Amino acid sequence: MKQYFKYIAILALGIVSCEPEFDNPVDKPGAYSNGEADFTRYVALGNSLTAGYADNALYITGQENSYPNILAQQFEKTQDIEEFTIPFMNDNAGGLLLGGNQITQNRLVLAVGEGGSPSPQIYTGMQASTEVGNVLQGPFSNMGVPGAKSYHLGFSGYGNVQNIATGTANPYFARFASAPNATVLEDALAQNPTFFSLWIGNNDVLGYATSGGTGEFQLNNLDPSTYGPDDITDPNAFAGIYQQMVQVLSASASGGVLVNIPDVAAVPFFNTIPNNALALDAETAANLTGFFQAVSQVFAGGLMQQGVPEEQAMTLAAQYAITFNEGPNRFIIDVEPSESNPLGFRQMTSDEKLLLTIDRSALAQGYGAVSLSPQVMQILGALQQGQMPTQEEANTLFAAVNGIDDEDALDEAEIANVRQATSAYNASIEAIADANGLGYVDSQALLNELAEGGISFDGGTITSEFASGGAFSLDGVHLTPRGYAVIANEIIDVINSTYNAGVPKVNVGTYSTVTLSNDVQ
Amino acid sequence: MKKLLFLGLFGLMAAVTYAGGYRVSLQGQRSLAMGHTGVAVVNNAELAFFNPAGLVYLENKINVAAGASAVFSNVKYQNSEFGLSSQTDSGVGTPFYLYGSYRVNDWLTLGLAAYTPYGSSVAWPTDWAGSHLVNNIDLQAIYIQALASVKISDKLSVGGGPIYVNGSVNFNRNLNRTLSDIEGSRANVTVDASGVSAFGWSASAMYNATEDLRFGINYRSEIMVDAEGGDATFQNVPNSPLTPFQNTQFDASLPMPAELSVGVSYQLLDKWLFAFDYNMTYWDVYESLDLDFANDQIPDSQNPRNYKNSATYRFGMQYLANETVTLRVGYYFDESPVQSGYFAPETPRNDAHGFTGGLSLHVNEKFSIDAAFLYNRYEEVNESYDYYTENGQSVPFEGTYKTSAFIPGLGVTYKL
Numbered sequence: 001m002k003q004y005f006k007y008i009a010i011l012a013l014g015i016v017s018c019e020p021e022f023d024n025p026v027d028k029p030g031a032y033s034n035g036e037a038d039f040t041r042y043v044a045l046g047n048s049l050t051a052g053y054a055d056n057a058l059y060i061t062g063q064e065n066s067y068p069n070i071l072a073q074q075f076e077k078t079q080d081i082e083e084f085t086i087p088f089m090n091d092n093a094g095g096l097l098l099g100g101n102q103i104t105q106n107r108l109v110l111a112v113g114e115g116g117s118p119s120p121q122i123y124t125g126m127q128a129s130t131e132v133g134n135v136l137q138g139p140f141s142n143m144g145v146p147g148a149k150s151y152h153l154g155f156s157g158y159g160n161v162q163n164i165a166t167g168t169a170n171p172y173f174a175r176f177a178s179a180p181n182a183t184v185l186e187d188a189l190a191q192n193p194t195f196f197s198l199w200i201g202n203n204d205v206l207g208y209a210t211s212g213g214t215g216e217f218q219l220n221n222l223d224p225s226t227y228g229p230d231d232i233t234d235p236n237a238f239a240g241i242y243q244q245m246v247q248v249l250s251a252s253a254s255g256g257v258l259v260n261i262p263d264v265a266a267v268p269f270f271n272t273i274p275n276n277a278l279a280l281d282a283e284t285a286a287n288l289t290g291f292f293q294a295v296s297q298v299f300a301g302g303l304m305q306q307g308v309p310e311e312q313a314m315t316l317a318a319q320y321a322i323t324f325n326e327g328p329n330r331f332i333i334d335v336e337p338s339e340s341n342p343l344g345f346r347q348m349t350s351d352e353k354l355l356l357t358i359d360r361s362a363l364a365q366g367y368g369a370v371s372l373s374p375q376v377m378q379i380l381g382a383l384q385q386g387q388m389p390t391q392e393e394a395n396t397l398f399a400a401v402n403g404i405d406d407e408d409a410l411d412e413a414e415i416a417n418v419r420q421a422t423s424a425y426n427a428s429i430e431a432i433a434d435a436n437g438l439g440y441v442d443s444q445a446l447l448n449e450l451a452e453g454g455i456s457f458d459g460g461t462i463t464s465e466f467a468s469g470g471a472f473s474l475d476g477v478h479l480t481p482r483g484y485a486v487i488a489n490e491i492i493d494v495i496n497s498t499y500n501a502g503v504p505k506v507n508v509g510t511y512s513t514v515t516l517s518n519d520v521q
Numbered sequence: 522m523k524k525l526l527f528l529g530l531f532g533l534m535a536a537v538t539y540a541g542g543y544r545v546s547l548q549g550q551r552s553l554a555m556g557h558t559g560v561a562v563v564n565n566a567e568l569a570f571f572n573p574a575g576l577v578y579l580e581n582k583i584n585v586a587a588g589a590s591a592v593f594s595n596v597k598y599q600n601s602e603f604g605l606s607s608q609t610d611s612g613v614g615t616p617f618y619l620y621g622s623y624r625v626n627d628w629l630t631l632g633l634a635a636y637t638p639y640g641s642s643v644a645w646p647t648d649w650a651g652s653h654l655v656n657n658i659d660l661q662a663i664y665i666q667a668l669a670s671v672k673i674s675d676k677l678s679v680g681g682g683p684i685y686v687n688g689s690v691n692f693n694r695n696l697n698r699t700l701s702d703i704e705g706s707r708a709n710v711t712v713d714a715s716g717v718s719a720f721g722w723s724a725s726a727m728y729n730a731t732e733d734l735r736f737g738i739n740y741r742s743e744i745m746v747d748a749e750g751g752d753a754t755f756q757n758v759p760n761s762p763l764t765p766f767q768n769t770q771f772d773a774s775l776p777m778p779a780e781l782s783v784g785v786s787y788q789l790l791d792k793w794l795f796a797f798d799y800n801m802t803y804w805d806v807y808e809s810l811d812l813d814f815a816n817d818q819i820p821d822s823q824n825p826r827n828y829k830n831s832a833t834y835r836f837g838m839q840y841l842a843n844e845t846v847t848l849r850v851g852y853y854f855d856e857s858p859v860q861s862g863y864f865a866p867e868t869p870r871n872d873a874h875g876f877t878g879g880l881s882l883h884v885n886e887k888f889s890i891d892a893a894f895l896y897n898r899y900e901e902v903n904e905s906y907d908y909y910t911e912n913g914q915s916v917p918f919e920g921t922y923k924t925s926a927f928i929p930g931l932g933v934t935y936k937l
Contacts, residue, residue, distance in 0.1 A: 020597045020608075020925040022901055027599070027606040061705035077604040092704050109703070112762045125703060125760075459698070459911040482699075504604035509916065510650070512699035516761035519703070 026504075032078040035501030038254035039075035041082050043141050043193035044068030045153060045184065045249070046200050046259075049487075050144025051172065054473035054480060055120075055515070057094025057107035058146055058172065063087075065481030065511060068142045068197060070488040074503050075195075084141045087176035095128030096171050098164060102128055103171060108474035109517035110467060118516075120467070120474035125519030132171040133161055139191045143184055145173045149203045150233060150241050151224040153184040167229070185245055189252075196249050197491065199259035199443070201242070201425045204233035205418045209264045210477065212355055212407035213414030217421065232417055235424030242425075243432055250436045255499055257439035257491055260426040264418050266447040268466035269476035270353040270410060273360070278329040278369055285324040291370055294383050295401065296321035298394050299343065316340075322347050331368030333411065334403035345403040353410040356466070356476040368404045376400045439491070439498035446490050455486060459509040462486060470513045482511040542778075542804055542828060542858045543641040543660055543868055547590045547616045547895070550932035554879025554893035555837020556851025558796035560784035561727065561737035562837075565889075565934040569620035569634040569668055571782070572737045573680030574727040576622045576670035577630040581936035588891060588932020589617035596643070596869050600650065600920040607649040611642050618932075622670070632668035632682075637661070638741075639777045643867055648707050651918050652695040654906060655867035656709065662688040662746065662777060666723065681724035686777065688746045689715035692867070696755075697911065700764065706757040708764070712771055712812060714751030719744045721777070733788040743779040743806055748772065753814055769816035779803040784835075794839040804828035804858035825908045826865070828858040837877070844883065849893070851877040862917075864904035869922050871902040881934070889934040897926035 025031065044050050044066075051058055052066025063069070063086050072084035094107035106128055111121040145152070147170055152158050159177025163169035178187050188196070207230045208215045215230030222237045250256055264270050280288065300317035304310055320343060322332070330348045337344030359367065366372070379393045389397065410418070426444060433440035447464070449455055450471045454463035462483070463469035466476055471483035479487065489505045496503055549567030552559035559571030566586035568575040576584070592614035599606040622632040644657040663686070670680035693711040700708040721744035728736045751773065755766040784798035805828060812822040837851035855873040859865075879893030905919040 020595055020899075020923040022597060022599060022921060022923050024601070025599065025606070026601050026604050031601070032604060061701075064705070074604065110761075110763075116762075118763065123703065459916045460914055504602065507603045507605075507650075509911070510698050512701055515701070515703060516759040516763050517703055518761050 026077070029079075032504055033502040034075070034078040035496070035499040036255065037495060037499035037501050038194040039072075039079055039081050040194045041141070041191055042068070042072055042075060042084060042195045042197075043188050043191050044071075044144055044197045045188055045245075046144045046198060047148045047203050048144065048146035048478060049202060050197070050199050051142065051146050052144070052484065053146045054475070054478045055094070055107040055109065056105060056475035056478075059089050059092045059094035059107050061092055062481070063089065063142070065484055066142060066144065067484040067488040067491065068144065070485055070506055071197070071491060072141065074488070074492060074506060078501065078503055085139070086142045087136050087138070087140045090130040091126060091128065093123060093126045093128045095130070097128055097131045098161075098171060099133065100131070103132070103164075107515075109520065110474060110514045111518050111520040118467070121520035123517055123519060124521045125517060130175075132164065132174050135161070135174070136176045138176050138178055139187060140176050141191070143188050145170055145184055147172065147203060148184065148200065149207070149224075150200050150238050153200060153245060154241065156181045156183050158183060185248070189248060193249070193253050196253050196256040197259065198246065198249065198256065201233075201238060201261045201429070204238055204425065205261065205264070205421050206477070208232045209410060209414070209418050210269060210355065212405075213410050213417070214407050217417040232421045235421055235428065238425050239428035239432075242428055246432050246436055246438070250438060255438060257441050257494055257498070258429050258433045259441040259443050259487075259491070260429045261422050262444045262447040263422060264410070264415070265353070266444070266451040266464060267477055268464050268469075268472045269356045271451070271464070272356050272466040272476060273354040273358055273363075274328075275348040275350070275352050275354055276328040276330040277354075277363065278324075278331050280324055280326060280329055282326040285326050285329070288324040288370060289322070291372070291380065291400075292320055292322040294380055295343075295397060298383070298389055298397055301388070302391075302394055316342070319346065331363075332370075332401060332403040333368070333409055334405055335411070343398055343401070345401050348404070348409070349412055351415065352412055353415065354404065355408055355410070358404070358408040366402050369402060370400050371402045372400065437498075439494040441491050441494045443487060443490070446486065450483075450486070457508040462508065467514055474514055480511070480513045482508055482513050485511040542802070542807070542831075542870065543639050544780075544802060545616050545638060545640050546833070546855075547592075547928065547930060548618050548636050548638060549586065549620075550588045550590075550879060550891035550893040550930050551586075551849065551881060551934070552837075553590075553895060553930060554849035554851060554877050554891075555796055555839055556798075556835040556853045556875065556877050558784060558786070558798040558835045558837035558851060560725075560739050560782040560798050561735040561786040562784075562794070562796050563727075563735065565936070566620035566622050566632070567618070569622060569632045569666070570618065570636055570638075572725045572727055572739045573632060573668045573670050573682065573723065574678040574725040574739075575737065576632050576668065576680060577624070577628065577672040577678050578727070578729075579622060579624070579630070579936075582624045583937040584622045585620065585935040586891075586932060587617070587619045588930055589615050590893075590895075590928050590930030591615055592926065592928050594924065594926040594928075596866075596922060596924045598645075598649075598651065598866065598869070598920050598922055605650045605920070607646055607651070609643055609645055611644045614640070614642050616640060622668070628672040630670040632670065634664070634666040634668060636664050638664060641868060643869070645866065648695065650920075651866045652707065652709075653698045654694060654865055654909060654918055656693045656695065658693075658867045659691045660688075660775070661690075662686055676729045677726065679724070679726045681722060684721040684723060684741070684744065686719040686721065686744050686746060688717045688719065688748075688775075690717075690748060690751075690775065696758070696766065698916070700759070702757045702759050708758045708766070709756050710766070711754045711756070712751055712773070713754070714748035714773070717746050717748045719746045719777075735786045737782070737784050737786075739782045741780045743803060744777040745774055746777060747774045753812070765818040767816060767819070769814050769819060771815065772813045773811060775810070776806045778806050792841045796835075796837040796839075798833075798835040800833040800835070801830060802833070802858065803830050805830050807858070824865070825863065827860055827863050829860055831856040831858040847881040847883070849877075849879045849881075851875075853877075862905060862907040864902075864922070865906045866918070866922075869924065871899055871904070871922070871924070873926075874898040887936055891932040891934055893930045893932075895926070895928040895930075897924070897928075899924040
């Protein structure tokens with residue numbers, strides 16, 4: 001029997017040495033190359049896009065699928081790296097509490113309404129539980145701070161809980177700042193990063209754009225401390241701040257990547273509600289055309305009464321004789337009244353944008369066209385019978401024009417401001433990347449590609465189409481995990497070519513898109 | 522003592538795929554040690570499985586053989602494009618057999634057999650890269666068979682009998698590659714059916730051409746195991762009318778394919794025995810694994826398999842070393858029934874080379890201990906499963922697979 005047990009022992013040895021082994025295992029050192037880059041301590045700086053913000057909130061699964069975390073997981077396949085740490089939120093609901101009061105909303109989810117059509121709604125399935133005052137013990141590798149502009153990263157006190165109420169501090173940074181007066185940049189540098197990524201500057205134009213251009217373009221104002229929250233940062237101020245940050249970050253790091261700023265036109269927030277969504281049947285179109293003809297005539301008559309020569313009056317009034325056709329028509333937008341446009345409205349031009357946040361039910365009830373009250377109808381009827389309107393009646397008629405408000409649209413001049421700033425920022429970013437030998441990631445080109453036809457992957461095509469395209473989350477500005485994976489792959493491409501590395505990409509199709517839930521009120 | 526030990530093992534009735542498809546060729550330690558040959562070998566009660574016709578040629582009135590194997594099998598998956606890697610953690614499977622024969626008279630022997638020729642137990646890490654195809658599967662089938670072996674002459678006998686199958690399946694996979702609830706937990710479905718019964722039969726013949734040369738043929742019928750009213754349990758499904766997955770019942774059919782074995786054995790100088798078996802398993806019946814959910818809101822799940830018939834070539838050799846020890850070695854080549862493009866990770870099998878060895882210790886005239894081991898060698902294979910679709914588009918699941926299997930087994934032979 002002893003002999004028998006000896007055989008058993010031999011068999012047992014065989015079992016131990018029986019693990020299947022690949023000829024070229026991908027999970028062993030040497031499978032992939034980090035090239036000239038050293039990813040040991042990777043630190044990501046940026047704003048909401050870096051933090052993994054999505055659906056108008058920051059929440060755990062979004063943070064897990066942030067592009068820096070995706071990158072870190074792929075870096076780890078090329079070399080040993082230190083743990084990539086993330087200042088995780090407390091839940092997947094997403095809202096922030098300050099002193100127990102909720103100061104930011106819960107995330108959006110795609111909910112199906114009673115009519116069966118899906119739309120973004122605020123998730124109410126659980127209470128927000130992330131208290132800003134519970135400061136996390138860092139340091140954190142993902143230093144992305146939602147809401148941060150270029151000049152905020154070096155701004156002392158940006159993480160001071162006491163200053164959140166006054167708006168000079170950021171609650172997201174307050175959650176993990178090493179000290180109340182610490183800056184984002186200092187906390188990043190203190191980690192002695194061997195590799196970094198920087199994607200900042202989006203909010204330097206986006207605050208302006210998402211407010212419908214209600215702020216100022218601070219051209220030639222080099223002092224950001226005088227800027228309002230919805231202003232556009234001066235491109236020279238941006239370049240100076242950016243240059244300084246990159247210099248200190250790249251001083252000790254083996255390398256890094258700089259990501260440029262996408263075009264507003266590529267973002268569904270500005271592209272989902274078409275400016276010609278005024279759909280009319282033939283009768284309504286004729287009525288509207290008649291209304292604006294009346295407006296034009298009454299206005300011309302008024303001018304002539306004030307002694308304006310007929311020809312001049314007719315020319316000025318002609319712009320208000322807007323014609324409408326059966327089918328889609330562009331909306332009427334309010335503008336600042338001026339000498340050339342005294343009534344202060346016009347039809348939108350083809351390039352102008354409506355914001356995703358516009359009240360869509362109002363649009364269906366005359367917002368962006370005319371509010372036809374019985375009183376107005378009466379005046380129109382009187383006009384048709386050849387009666388001259390009183391001044392009061394004329395004013396009532398003009399006031400019936402219900403143009404789109406400034407904060408609900410980006411007009412041509414505002415778009416031009418945003419584009420001018422964006423292209424100036426991007427020129428600076430590219431030049432700074434070149435001068436410092438860093439990777440330059442053209443996210444603008446990438447997002448344009450998503451907006452114009454999309455990018456194909458193994459399960460279809462990912463596009464910028466709101467809610468259904470797969471790239472953008474339900475806030476229309478921030479990306480889905482799949483969208484962030486597309487960015488991560490682009491960054492990997494740049495790293496591989498800049499640093500002669502072989503970091504493997506991720507499979508975009510395995511990253512999720514928008515989250516479904518009917519746990520809404 | 523030994524018997525008690527084996528009875529304990531029977532309690533862990535789980536089987537692990539290590540041969541083609543979900544066929545588990547471990548139906549006797551003596552046969553296994555000889556490359557799992559046996560259709561033309563008269564050795565012990567293992568004949569009940571390999572060739573019931575031969576039972577009537579056993580010398581003793583009562584013959585019992587029982588045993589179990591411990592299956593240590595692992596599969597690794599990797600995808601070098603994305604740097605993905607996973608490994609199964611399937612535990613240890615313990616397929617078993619229990620055979621008995623009783624000679625009624627000179628020309629008739631009756632028998633009973635219980636064995637586990639089909640089964641699969643594969644557990645990938647939950648939410649691994651292929652989790653939309655399978656997270657884990659545990660498929661078991663116990664065959665219980667009544668046998669008769671009839672001697673027509675000293676040269677020719679026939680045998681066979683009806684088979685009762687009791688099967689169970691438990692299978693879990695994620696609903697697709699991305700669907701998650703609000704917490705990011707992946708939506709998945711578990712289908713579970715147990716106590717599923719089915720019937721079949723086997724028939725065989727043995728021909729002794731000379732004292733030293735035997736031929737055998739055995740056919741075991743296809744048995745379709747129809748699971749009806751199994752439980753389908755959905756987990757982590759978002760609360761949304763767009764994902765109407767609610768727990769329901771399902772129907773599914775899984776074939777235990779027919780198998781034909783023919784073989785020859787030759788005895789040389791009393792001490793040597795050589796055996797060759799050829800098996801053909803009629804896998805082409807396994808076209809698709811379809812789950813038909815009772816709830817009409819839930820789309821039925823259709824998973825093409827398109828297996829092909831596959832052959833196994835087996836060689837074995839036995840040497841009577843002395844009165845107490847019999848030594849055996851064997852080799853077989855096992856063709857995979859899985860066709861290229863249908864390589865689903867729930868049965869990730871490619872062609873296998875099986876190397877076997879073992880021995881019997883004859884403790885006394887009545888009682889022997891039979892030990893065998895099997896080492897399966899698989900080539901690394903680049904394969905894909907191309908029949909998973911998203912939005913009507915095929916999304917192949919590709920990668921490199923490498924399997925290993927090491928299977929020691931113990932049994933006893935008792936004759937009276």
